[in-house]
Amino acid sequence: MDQTIYQIAIIGFGGMGSYHTQLIQPVAQLQVRGVYDILPYRMELASTQGLRGYSSLEDVLEDAEVDVVLIATPNDSHKEIAIRALQAGKHVICEKPVTMNSTDFLEITASAEAAKRVFTVHQNRRWDPDFLIVKEIVEKKKAGEVFHVESRVHGANGIPGDWRQLAAYGGGMLLDWGVHLLDQLLLLTDSKIESVKADLSTILGTEVDDGFTATIRFKDGLTAVIEVGTTNYIKLPRWYVKGTEGTAVIRDWSLEGEIVRTNPDVAKVEPTPIQAGVGLTKTMAPPSEKSTLRLPVEKATPPAQSFYENFAALLDGRSAQAVKNEQVLRVLRLIETVFEAARTQTVVKDTDL
Ligand code: NAD
The missing domain is CATH 3.30.360.10 (Dihydrodipicolinate Reductase; domain 2)
Structure with a gap:
């Protein structure tokens, strides 16, 4: 079955905007269609990477081939770009912090609801x-x-x-x-x-x-x-x-790290007092080696989908939104x-x- 391909335009091609091209690349359903940055040298950099350059935000929003606007500009500009993109019928991914306060964020989510478009925040960590x-x-x-x-x-x-x-x-x-x-x-x-x-x-x-x-x-x-x-x-x-x-x-x-914990198979053994400075202490002595386990930290199972795999599946209606807007609102508050x-x-x- 043919999969829908979604075209993404990146607004702000600085440190993070350019990094997003690497994050999007492994997801076959997502393609970077082009870039807009206010700084000419950032546009030149995008061009050397073979990316289409847009002359303005309007230029991006007028491109009917653009399905998604990704915002990676400084934090104060997220709200205006997000609302304009949603009103132009684009889905929006926005860098964190999505806005500088919760009131601005609620304006964005209201715009997303009115436009019936997806709005999500890149809480990648x-x-x-x-x-x-x-x-x-x-x-x-x-x-x-x-x-x-x-x-x-x-x-x-x-x-x-x-x-x-x-x-x-x-x-x-x-x-x-x-x-x-x-x-x-x-x-x-x-x-x-x-x-x-x-x-x-x-x-x-x-x-x-x-x-x-x-x-x-x-x-x-x-x-x-x-x-x-x-x-x-x-x-x-x-x-x-x-x-x-x-x-x-x-x-x-x-x-690098460890877990030190009680050994459930061994009865508690009293610690041996240690010399601490000029005194002795049992309270601050290490727990008895016999009754504790020293375990390595084990890598955890990663989520089934990356941020962008989830985003593509969300647009298809195959998955729920990983970074929920109500969670983003709670963090802002x-x-x-x-x-x-x-x-x-x-x-x-x-x-x-
Ligand atoms: P940056 O300064 O490196 O890049 C910002 C770019 O946006 C610049 O190239 C600038 O010219 C451009 N720009 C500014 N205003 C613009 C506008 N109105 N239209 C188009 N382009 C505009 O900053 P950065 O480090 O890339 O940060 C950008 C955003 O990404 C911030 O919101 C930041 O918090 C976020 N960020 C997220 C992570 C993460 O791990 N999720 C990491 C770094 C930065």
């Missing part, structure tokens, strides 16, 4: 192997019942590029990396949020946050520390997960709550999130 491992640790109770998660990304290179340092463009690390880490966190539990506490950092003197720490407590008792840093010359682990039977660590994207908690220096409760 749901497919990250490190996250999938943690999700399996939680779901399969590999460290018992997980009651605390710490998820961090640390760098020492400050805020990269130009627009990411400016508030008007939706810069700052909470909107940039925070949107990924919070999206991942909300997929680890079905529970509602009880409270949010947060601090933004502005060590580098930029007008936007160069990092943040948010402490989130869920109604089911799970607590989480979510942290982004751009001034960390020594990184803390990417994930630190505590369960009732053990602790898991994943150090970075190389997936959580980001707004983190900003509020940091600004007011209070613990925000009754969030209904």
Whole structure:
């Protein structure tokens, strides 16, 4: 049976826009029809890759062969491009953070509903192997019942590029990396949020946050520390997960890590006290080797479809949307709550999130 081929036009051919061509390429049903970028040298680059160049956004929207508009421009421009594309009858994929606030996002989803077109957000880090491992640790109770998660990304290179340092463009690390880490966190539990506490950092003197720490407590008792840093010359682990039977660590994207947990086949053995500084301690001694297991972290089964395989199947009506708009809305509202908690220096409760 012949499959429908969907043609995609990329708006914004910078770092991420050009990367999308590699993500789309393996999916036979999707083809990149062309590119539009406001910068001539980015258009020249697209041309050297054999891609059709459009002279303007109108030019793209008037091309009846274009089925899908992919938005990979700076964050402040997503909303206008999305609404214009939907009104022109195109389906839309938008880079994260979809918008700078939840009100703008609701305008987009209303436009998508009115136009009866698909609108979805590229929350690609749901497919990250490190996250999938943690999700399996939680779901399969590999460290018992997980009651605390710490998820961090640390760098020492400050805020990269130009627009990411400016508030008007939706810069700052909470909107940039925070949107990924919070999206991942909300997929680890079905529970509602009880409270949010947060601090933004502005060590580098930029007008936007160069990092943040948010402490989130869920109604089911799970607590989480979510942290982004751009001034960390020594990184803390990417994930630190505590369960009732053990602790898991994943150090970075190389997936180096381990789970240390109680051995269910051996009765608990008292630890031997250790010298700690000038004193002795049993409390802080390592657990007895005899009654603990040290397990490697195992790669988790990836989702059956990649982001783009899901998108093609969605347009065909064969699959449901992987990144649901109500999930995206919840993450945006959580980001707004983190900003509020940091600004007011209070613990925000009754969030209904
Ligand atoms: P970038 O600065 O490298 O590229 C942006 C491009 O958009 C530039 O070439 C610029 O000239 C062009 N542009 C700006 N305004 C435009 C307009 N109105 N019409 C057409 N082109 C326009 O930025 P980037 O790092 O590629 O980020 C782009 C988007 O992708 C952002 O929303 C960012 O958050 C997102 N992003 C997502 C991921 C991810 O893993 N999902 C990673 C990086 C960036």
